[in-house]
Amino acid sequence: MPRQILLLMKGHPATGKSTLARALAQRLGWPLLVKDDFKDRVLDCPDANGRAYRLLWHVAATQLQVGLSLVADSPLSYPEQFARAQALARHHGAELRVVETRLAEPLWRARLEARPASDHRIRGWQAMQTLLERYRGCWNYPIPAAIHRVVDTALPVERLVSQVLHWLDVSTPESTPAP
Numbered sequence: 811m812p813r814q815i816l817l818l819m820k821g822h823p824a825t826g827k828s829t830l831a832r833a834l835a836q837r838l839g840w841p842l843l844v845k846d847d848f849k850d851r852v853l854d855c856p857d858a859n860g861r862a863y864r865l866l867w868h869v870a871a872t873q874l875q876v877g878l879s880l881v882a883d884s885p886l887s888y889p890e891q892f893a894r895a896q897a898l899a900r901h902h903g904a905e906l907r908v909v910e911t912r913l914a915e916p917l918w919r920a921r922l923e924a925r926p927a928s929d930h931r932i933r934g935w936q937a938m939q940t941l942l943e944r945y946r947g948c949w950n951y952p953i954p955a956a957i958h959r960v961v962d963t964a965l966p967v968e969r970l971v972s973q974v975l976h977w978l979d980v981s982t983p984e985s986t987p988a989p
Contacts, residue, residue, distance in 0.1 A: 814904040815879040815978065816870065818895055820886035821911030822949070823932040823941075824921040826963030830911060831883035833971050837982050838881070841873050846931065853930060863891055867898055874902035887949035908953050909974055910960045917964055929979035 816833065828844065828963040835842035848869075849862035866882060873880045886892055886908070899906035913921070925933040932938050959977050961970050975982065 813879075814874065814877060814902070815980070816874060816895060816899045816902075816904045816906050817879070817881045817978070818886055818892075818906070818908045819881065819883040819911065820892075820953075821963075822885060822887075822918075823938065824925055825911040825913045825918060826921075826967075827832070827885075827909075827911040827917070827979070828883050829967055830909065830970055831881050833967050834909075834974060835881040837971055837975070838980065839982070841878060841880045841932070843873070843880060843882045845871055845882070849930060863894070867894055870895075871898055871902070874898065874904050879904070885949070887945055889948060889951040891952065892951065906957055907978060908958045908960065910953075911963045912960055913946050913963050925979065 817840070819827040819831045828846075832845070834840075843866055845862050848865040849858055851860045852861045852865070855861055863884070866884060870880060871880055882895070884891070886895075886963060892908075896903075896906055909954045919935045922933065922935050922938050925931065927933055932941055959974065961973060963970065
């Protein structure tokens with residue numbers, strides 16, 4: 811039986827994590843869970859962000875319970891959420907891997923400025939700086955090097971997908987020979 815992986819995407823808004831998450835999920839044939847999809851549905855509720863994460867982990871647990879690997883796309887800015895994912899993977903006997911997206915400031919700034927307006931997604935460099943101040947550095951928690959890969963999303967997405975697949979050491983549906 812192939813090994814089971816809980817692949818977490820981590821990174822600030824507009825660093826390319828969702829684009830890479832979609833490309834990885836599609837290439838691997840794994841479910842993709844997007845925290846913002848849940849947040850869109852609970853935006854009018856108190857603690858919408860906390861609720862969105864609770865829903866994300868609940869659905870991830872269901873996928874892991876039935877033996878599926880999956881990609882979970884969220885900023886993963888809070889160490890508590892990383893700890894929750896660690897516990898979830900441990901409980902289901904899945905490997906935990908984290909791909910963190912980063913981008914040089916000029917390109918990151920340009921992407922933030924070009925983002926469309928949204929109810930809760932960060933748009934603009936100044937809004938990002940305000941968010942980073944609110945975080946007070948909490949997003950910069952330690953992740954064991956063996957399970958953590960930082961990627962520069964200025965590279966083409968297909969190149970990043972290849973790098974991550976090589977790091978994960980997994981076969982994709984198109985690379986698996988027919989029986």
